[in-house]
Amino acid sequence: MGIRRELGAAVQRTLDRHLRIGVTGLARAGKTAFITSLVNQLHHVGGHLEFFRAARDGRVLGARRLPQTRLQIPAFPYEDALEALYADAPHWPEPTRGVSEMRLAIRFHPRRSPLRYLGDVATLYLDIVDYPGEWLLDLPLLSLSYSEWSQRARQWYDAERRELAAGWLQELEGFDWLAPASDLQLGRLADRYTASLYAARERGLSYIQPGRFVMPGELAGAPVLQFFPALTLNDAALARMADAPANSAFRTLERRFDYYRRHVARAFYRDHFARLDRQIVLVDCLTPLNHGAAAVRDAQLTLTEIMRNFRYGQRDLLRRLFAPRIDRLLFAATKADHITADQQPNLTALLTDLMGEADRLPRFESVPVETLCIASVRASEQVQVSTGGSYHPALRGVLLNGQTATFYPGDVPSRVPDATLWEQHRFDFQRLRPPRIPPRTPLPHLRMDVVLEHLLGDKLR
Ligand SMILES: Nc1nc2c(ncn2[C@@H]2O[C@H](COP(=O)(O)OP(=O)(O)O)[C@@H](O)[C@H]2O)c(=O)[nH]1
Numbered sequence: 001m002g003i004r005r006e007l008g009a010a011v012q013r014t015l016d017r018h019l020r021i022g023v024t025g026l027a028r029a030g031k032t033a034f035i036t037s038l039v040n041q042l043h044h045v046g047g048h049l050e051f052f053r054a055a056r057d058g059r060v061l062g063a064r065r066l067p068q069t070r071l072q073i074p075a076f077p078y079e080d081a082l083e084a085l086y087a088d089a090p091h092w093p094e095p096t097r098g099v100s101e102m103r104l105a106i107r108f109h110p111r112r113s114p115l116r117y118l119g120d121v122a123t124l125y126l127d128i129v130d131y132p133g134e135w136l137l138d139l140p141l142l143s144l145s146y147s148e149w150s151q152r153a154r155q156w157y158d159a160e161r162r163e164l165a166a167g168w169l170q171e172l173e174g175f176d177w178l179a180p181a182s183d184l185q186l187g188r189l190a191d192r193y194t195a196s197l198y199a200a201r202e203r204g205l206s207y208i209q210p211g212r213f214v215m216p217g218e219l220a221g222a223p224v225l226q227f228f229p230a231l232t233l234n235d236a237a238l239a240r241m242a243d244a245p246a247n248s249a250f251r252t253l254e255r256r257f258d259y260y261r262r263h264v265a266r267a268f269y270r271d272h273f274a275r276l277d278r279q280i281v282l283v284d285c286l287t288p289l290n291h292g293a294a295a296v297r298d299a300q301l302t303l304t305e306i307m308r309n310f311r312y313g314q315r316d317l318l319r320r321l322f323a324p325r326i327d328r329l330l331f332a333a334t335k336a337d338h339i340t341a342d343q344q345p346n347l348t349a350l351l352t353d354l355m356g357e358a359d360r361l362p363r364f365e366s367v368p369v370e371t372l373c374i375a376s377v378r379a380s381e382q383v384q385v386s387t388g389g390s391y392h393p394a395l396r397g398v399l400l401n402g403q404t405a406t407f408y409p410g411d412v413p414s415r416v417p418d419a420t421l422w423e424q425h426r427f428d429f430q431r432l433r434p435p436r437i438p439p440r441t442p443l444p445h446l447r448m449d450v451v452l453e454h455l456l457g458d459k460l461r
């Protein structure tokens with residue numbers, strides 16, 4: 001009997017699995033809504049998840065929350081989010097900043113169990129990590145010196161960005177890089193620089209470096225976040241800074257930059273990124289369209305930069321530093337319930353075009369990449385309206401002002417629009433309030449079952 005029980009425990013251990021999934025995306029991309037829906041679907045697991053095979057086959061027995069293992073990381077506020085969404089006056093959960101995580105135990109029947117008589121039940125321990133996509137934009141910093149970073153910044157500071165940064169640039173005029181640094185002056189300049197990054201984000205721009213400056217988490221106000229690129233120095237002037245005295249402003253900024261690189265950017269990669277098994281990147285493609293050409297161009301740049309985080313070969317910097325182990329990558333265009341169903345294929349195509357790698361995706365260093373469009377929480381209904389005898393697709397939902405409306409949100413371009421389209425057309429995709437959801441029913445969604453299959457399916461066989 002004792003032997004049999006020990007054997008049983010050993011088999012149980014081999015049946016059990018672990019998976020750590022990263023959920024990322026820029027601020028407002030939909031991370032909180034996504035994680036809430038994902039966990040909620042797992043709690044209501046059943047036949048309604050048509051493409052999630054283990055659930056459809058009735059092999060998933062249930063999911064329950066476990067205490068997380070990394071105690072220093074804030075817990076994902078799942079209950080708060082549910083409360084907001086299931087309220088009598090439903091509202092979107094409060095935005096969260098920084099990293100949080102959540103641990104689930106999913107019990108399931110494996111399809112082929114080595115010892116059926118043991119009860120045939122295995123557990124998938126699932127860790128879900130929510131972290132800001134902004135932090136992934138710091139990847140380039142890992143391999144750059146302060147001078148190189150400053151040189152690069154000149155490339156992305158176009159006319160629009162310079163205008164947004166006017167206050168900071170003005171203050172930089174006549175700044176003496178060689179004079180001894182005054183903490184007060186550096187602090188003021190850094191504040192102006194940070195303000196210009198927030199202004200850029202307000203304008204719908206997403207390529208923001210260092211990413212932590214607009215998503216500081218627990219580092220808000222710390223001196224490590226008080227530097228900025230030496231944008232007003234040209235190459236010759238930067239070269240002369242090699243002889244700058246140790247107490248000069250330039251050297252002080254350089255030291256802060258190096259500290260940030262080592263202790264903030266690198267620590268993030270080591271402590272969070274390198275530990276993930278799978279990753280989903282959420283992208284709101286509709287908001288940049290609303291903002292116009294510059295925002296879309298910026299989204300393109302940002303996505304390209306974010307994707308570099310996953311393209312690690314044997315000799316790559318990332319591989320050398322941390323050996324990341326991500327084996328599956330999913331890019332999802334969120335809020336697909338803001339458009340009519342006939343436009344959803346365009347939204348997915350637009351995401352792929354923004355990633356700029358359509359033809360290169362399958363060759364991504366052995367990491368399979370999938371793109372799709374989803375609604376974590378579907379806030380609209382697809383309806384038909386008749387005009388002059390013919391029917392057109394439309395949406396019905398509650399606008400943010402509380403009005404229920406039936407409307408046509410407009411077409412989604414399947415590619416990044418060119419200059420002519422921007423001249424003739426303005427996009428105006430409306431945000432919606434979450435729907436009223438009866439208690440004890442799962443959150444309505446679009447394609448969360450496809451996501452579940454892609455992220456978990458093979459671990460539940
Ligand atoms: N209609 C709709 N809106 C969504 C959905 N997901 C997110 N949103 C909207 O996007 C906002 C930001 O979402 P949130 O999950 O807080 O983004 P986060 O900053 O990435 O965590 C929400 O307040 C909603 O207005 C969705 O599936 N459908």
Ligand SMILES: [Mg+2]
Pocket residue numbers: 031032033095096097
């Ligand atoms: Mg959030």
